[in-house]
Amino acid sequence: MGKLTIGVSSSLVGSMSLDFAVKLAEAAIDKGHEVDFWVSGNATLLSKKTQRPFRDYSHLGKKVGELIGRGLEAAACESCCEARGLQKEDTMEGWKRYGMEWYLASCFSADRILYIGDE
Amino acid sequence: MGKLTIGVSSSLVGSMSLDFAVKLAEAAIDKGHEVDFWVSGNATLLSKKTQRPFRDYSHLGKKVGELIGRGLEAAACESCCEARGLQKEDTMEGWKRYGMEWYLASCFSADRILYIGDE
Amino acid sequence: MKLGIFVSHFRFNTSSYERIKSDKLGVIFVQNGIFHATVKENNRSSPLLEKSADFFVLSEDLETHGFRRSDVDGKVRVINYSDLVNLIFNEYEKLAWL
Amino acid sequence: MKLGIFVSHFRFNTSSYERIKSDKLGVIFVQNGIFHATVKENNRSSPLLEKSADFFVLSEDLETHGFRRSDVDGKVRVINYSDLVNLIFNEYEKLAWL
Amino acid sequence: MALKKCAFIIDKAPYKKETSRLALTHAIASQSAEVYLDDGDNIEPLVAFIGDGILNCLKNQRALDIYGVTSLEMHIKNALLLGLNVYVCKEDLERLGLSEDSIVMDADLIGGESKTKIVSFEKIQELMEECDHLMFF
Amino acid sequence: MALKKCAFIIDKAPYKKETSRLALTHAIASQSAEVYLDDGDNIEPLVAFIGDGILNCLKNQRALDIYGVTSLEMHIKNALLLGLNVYVCKEDLERLGLSEDSIVMDADLIGGESKTKIVSFEKIQELMEECDHLMFF
Numbered sequence: 001m002g003k004l005t006i007g008v009s010s011s012l013v014g015s016m017s018l019d020f021a022v023k024l025a026e027a028a029i030d031k032g033h034e035v036d037f038w039v040s041g042n043a044t045l046l047s048k049k050t051q052r053p054f055r056d057y058s059h060l061g062k063k064v065g066e067l068i069g070r071g072l073e074a075a076a077c078e079s080c081c082e083a084r085g086l087q088k089e090d091t092m093e094g095w096k097r098y099g100m101e102w103y104l105a106s107c108f109s110a111d112r113i114l115y116i117g118d119e
Numbered sequence: 120m121g122k123l124t125i126g127v128s129s130s131l132v133g134s135m136s137l138d139f140a141v142k143l144a145e146a147a148i149d150k151g152h153e154v155d156f157w158v159s160g161n162a163t164l165l166s167k168k169t170q171r172p173f174r175d176y177s178h179l180g181k182k183v184g185e186l187i188g189r190g191l192e193a194a195a196c197e198s199c200c201e202a203r204g205l206q207k208e209d210t211m212e213g214w215k216r217y218g219m220e221w222y223l224a225s226c227f228s229a230d231r232i233l234y235i236g237d238e
Numbered sequence: 239m240k241l242g243i244f245v246s247h248f249r250f251n252t253s254s255y256e257r258i259k260s261d262k263l264g265v266i267f268v269q270n271g272i273f274h275a276t277v278k279e280n281n282r283s284s285p286l287l288e289k290s291a292d293f294f295v296l297s298e299d300l301e302t303h304g305f306r307r308s309d310v311d312g313k314v315r316v317i318n319y320s321d322l323v324n325l326i327f328n329e330y331e332k333l334a335w336l
Numbered sequence: 337m338k339l340g341i342f343v344s345h346f347r348f349n350t351s352s353y354e355r356i357k358s359d360k361l362g363v364i365f366v367q368n369g370i371f372h373a374t375v376k377e378n379n380r381s382s383p384l385l386e387k388s389a390d391f392f393v394l395s396e397d398l399e400t401h402g403f404r405r406s407d408v409d410g411k412v413r414v415i416n417y418s419d420l421v422n423l424i425f426n427e428y429e430k431l432a433w434l
Numbered sequence: 435m436a437l438k439k440c441a442f443i444i445d446k447a448p449y450k451k452e453t454s455r456l457a458l459t460h461a462i463a464s465q466s467a468e469v470y471l472d473d474g475d476n477i478e479p480l481v482a483f484i485g486d487g488i489l490n491c492l493k494n495q496r497a498l499d500i501y502g503v504t505s506l507e508m509h510i511k512n513a514l515l516l517g518l519n520v521y522v523c524k525e526d527l528e529r530l531g532l533s534e535d536s537i538v539m540d541a542d543l544i545g546g547e548s549k550t551k552i553v554s555f556e557k558i559q560e561l562m563e564e565c566d567h568l569m570f571f
Numbered sequence: 572m573a574l575k576k577c578a579f580i581i582d583k584a585p586y587k588k589e590t591s592r593l594a595l596t597h598a599i600a601s602q603s604a605e606v607y608l609d610d611g612d613n614i615e616p617l618v619a620f621i622g623d624g625i626l627n628c629l630k631n632q633r634a635l636d637i638y639g640v641t642s643l644e645m646h647i648k649n650a651l652l653l654g655l656n657v658y659v660c661k662e663d664l665e666r667l668g669l670s671e672d673s674i675v676m677d678a679d680l681i682g683g684e685s686k687t688k689i690v691s692f693e694k695i696q697e698l699m700e701e702c703d704h705l706m707f708f
Contacts, residue, residue, distance in 0.1 A: 002425050007706070009593050011130050011161050012203065014238050014452040017344070019501050020366060023396070027417035033425065040597070041589045042130050042161070048204050058502045084131065085167050100600035104614050105607030107704055108575050112424050114431045115706035117590040118344065119133050121327050126569070128456050133589040136246070138638050139268060142298070146319035152327065159460070160452045177639045219463035223477050224470030226567055227438050231326050233333045234569035236453040237246065239563045248584055248623060251347045253485040253526075254445045254570070257555055258562070270587040273626065278668045298637045302586060304629030304644065304673075332568040334443075337700045346447055346486060351622040351663075352582045352707070355692055356699070368450040371489065376531045396500050400449060402492030402507065402536075430705040432580075 002111035003034040007103055009041030010119045012060070017116045018046055019058050024114070026063070029070050036106040037064070040077035042119060044084060047076035049092040061092060068094035075102055121230035122153040126222055128160035129238045131179070136235045137165055138177050143233070145182070148189050155225040156183070159196035161238060163203060166195035168211040180211060187213035194221055242330030245271035245286065255286065255336055263291040264330055266322065267314065268299050275314040276305045287313050296322065340428030343369035343384065353384065353434055361389040362428055364420065365412070366397050373412040374403045385411050394420065435474035439565040440464065442479060443558075444487035446571065448506040449497065454490045457481065457571035458509040462516060480565065481513060482521040482558050487571075488530065491522055491537040491550070510550075511541035520550045523558055572611035576702040577601065579616060580695075581624035583708065585643040586634065591627045594618065594708035595646040599653060617702065618650060619658040619695050624708075625667065628659055628674040628687070647687075648678035657687045660695055 006025055010017035018039075025035045039046050046060060068074055075096040081087075091097060107113050125144055129136035137158075144154045158165050165179060187193055194215040200206075210216060226232050241260035246269040265286070267275045274284035275295040287293060293314040300307070300316065307316050317325065326333065339358035344367040363384070365373045372382035373393040385391060391412040395405070398414065405414050415423065424431065442461045444454045464479040471477075483491055495505035513520055522537060539550045562568055579598045581591045601616040608614075620628055632642035650657055659674060676687045699705055 004421075004424065009590060011133075011238070014130075014161055015344075016367060016449050016501065016503075019503075020344075020397075023417050024420065027421045028424075030418070031421050033421065041593050042133055045203065084164065099603070100597050101602075101604040102607060103597065104577070104601045104604035104616075107577055108573075108604065108608055108612060108614050110704070112429070112431060113704045113706065114342075114424070114433060115708075116342075116433045117593060117706065117708040118433070119130070119588050119590060123323075123326065128453060134246075135269060135586050135638065135640075138640075139246075139299075142319050142638075143322065146323045147326075150320070150323050152323065160456050218466070219460050220465075220467040221470060222460065223440070223464045223467035223479075226440055227436075227467065227471055227475060227477050229567070231331075231333060232567045232569065233244075233326070233335060234571075235244075235335045236456060236569065236571040237335070238451050238453060241568070247587065248626075249347070249349045251445070251486055254443075257484075257559075259559060270584050273584065277626075280666055281668065301631075301633040302637050302642075303626070304632040304642075306631075332562075332565075334568050334570045336445075336570055339705070345450065346489075349582070349623055352580075355621075355696075357696060368447050371447065375489075378529055379531065399494075399496040400500050400505075401489070402495040402505075404494075430699075430702075432705050432707045434582075434707055 001032045003109060004028050004112045005036040005038065005106045005110035007038040007115040008043045009117050011042040012045040015118055017118050018043055018060055021116060022060050022063055025067055025072060029067060029072060035072050036110065037072055037074045038103040038106065040080045040100065044076045044081045044086060047081065047092055047095040048086055048090050065092065065094060120151045120153065122228060123147050123231045124155040124157065124225045124229035126157040126159065126234040127162045128236050130161040131164040134237055136237050137162055137179055140235060141179050141182055144186055144191060148186060148191060154191050155229065156191055156193045157222040157225065159199045159219065163195045163200045163205060166200065166211055166214040167205055167209050184211065184213060240329065240331045242266060242325065242333045244268055244335040245274060246335065247271060248273040250336065252286065264325065265289065265291045265293050267295040272299050272303060272305065275311050276309045283311055287311060294325065338427065338429045340364060340423065340431045342366055342431065342433040343372060344433065345369060346371040348434065362423060363387065363389045363391050365393040370397050370401060370403065373409050374407045381409055385409060392423065437476050437478055439478045439480065440567045440569065441562050441565040442481045442569055442571060444481065444483050444490060444571045445485040447486045447489040453571040454487065454506060455509060458513055461518060462513055465516060480519040480521065480561060482561065484523040484555065484558060485526055488522055488526045488532065493536060493538055507538050510538045514548050514550065515541040517547045519548065521558060521561065522550055522552050523555050524552050525555050527552065574613050574615055576615045576617065577704045577706065578699050578702040579618045579706055579708060581618065581620050581627060581708045582622040584623045584626040590708040591624065591643060592646060595650055598655060599650055602653060617656040617658065617698060619698065621660040621692065621695060622663055625659055625663045625669065630673060630675055644675050647675045651678040651685050651687065654684045656685065658695055658698065659687055659689050660692050661689050662692050664689065
């Protein structure tokens, strides 16, 4: 079993890259791999609580919560959050907020890295 | 003098299309035109209060507030806001929240429309 | 019609751009569209400049990227936001952001 | 090296794609990259399929867009998310999302 | 008493950007714009798919099952059901090797009124000229 | 005691996407990753601009004056100041008609240590092969 670090900076809605990343994380965890999940830039909105489910948008928050329960390490870039008006108290349970060096340290110990820097 | 309706759906940070739209709105108001400003999709984040200014990002919230004081009609798509966890009480002063039909009605009375649907 | 087209990308599918016709046509290069007014890839001007149109580039976006007026192709007129407002209200009736 | 490249766009600047070399190369079409595995523009397969590589397309993204397995170019293998995890851990050491 | 025509031109493929979805939701919303307008005033939307935008129109999109998002197919059917004029560029269908069979032509399963019209780019050009406002998605 | 090399490859132009900015801020952050690592372990970043990415490197960017955002030029100078290895693809400079004079070569005004290295794509290919992880921006 290995460790995969996924980094994403795409918007919560639009490119669906976060949808891809969450599904990939789930598939890896299903197979017993360890997954670190890093969101920066616009992707930090995924760490916000009170996302209301709408049929026009996927509702990823709930799924990530489940995956955190199954061992996913999910962290959001602190300064990217703040710049978007997301305060510490807006963070969904189980998520961490760190500086970017956390992601780099995660890359250090990862067997594979997929960084999705589309936006 | 005429009326310009600007619609934008791009992220607050990333494409800088909102930066463009706000500068265009300002230039039009400076010349005495009337401007309606509609944000939908990811652009609705512009209507959120407590955006913390960071040097890596433009701080558009303040400028839009000034323009509202000078007559800009700024409105955000209600369902696009809700889908992103933005509640009514998160809305910056002076902004309105409407259904998409408000934008269409604004188009009806506009002399010019610029819709920026980049994302 | 009198149409103003905004080009904001360097790389994009140009099929709409190539096909749209207009009695009066203006092309305004903004954001990364400014590369079409400044960069000569393999020593050639952008194919976008071959269209029969009046071309404009936004000075603010030119300077954001580090270009100067002297870098701009001779076919393209440099304008600022204030000029752009005049173009929008006085020259073109419909606008398309591609 | 053993490199897996993710292609997620239909239209993009392919200069990195064309130039990167790898002893072992896999190309995985996801999101709008799936059009390279399905659409024959002007009756021709995507030029991306000319690269010497193993090609894969994500079935979930194929079906999201309304395509079926029978629409996929013969050069491309259809995989799902679970297969993708195996590819990532067993076949490729480095990954690039273009 | 006035009627203003708005053309919603979709030239980008779906799912990688939100823009085509917003085109359809905005176009559909035109029908309730009256609440903000004077009696007799109205907005008439038309939706045209050109270029890569025609890839929004494919049948059997499974976005809802797989990713939990409504498909563009559902939005197009909704537009047809509400009687909006929906056009698809013929030359682009040919260019991308798609047939009339492969795209959404009506909302019949849910009782639709209008049909997708497959027309030449020349016709779409004419429609753009006739309309009062133009928006690209 | 181990060293892992991470390549940050930037192949997209700036400002229209946030990605090149995030590449540089992440690359710079490698230098403080030690706080999360065991003694002696470290991450060595390298930054390479290829394709349209070289348009990030132009001098005299006025993004801060005009739009109130730090320019990519400032981020690159910051990276050089901190001693990061920064590479620019020679063939792409030629292809887009840019000279060494027109791009950021050092952070001299703020006391920089390293210089931008203009190298062939072949060299960048080698660097990608040598690194442990690859990220495209």
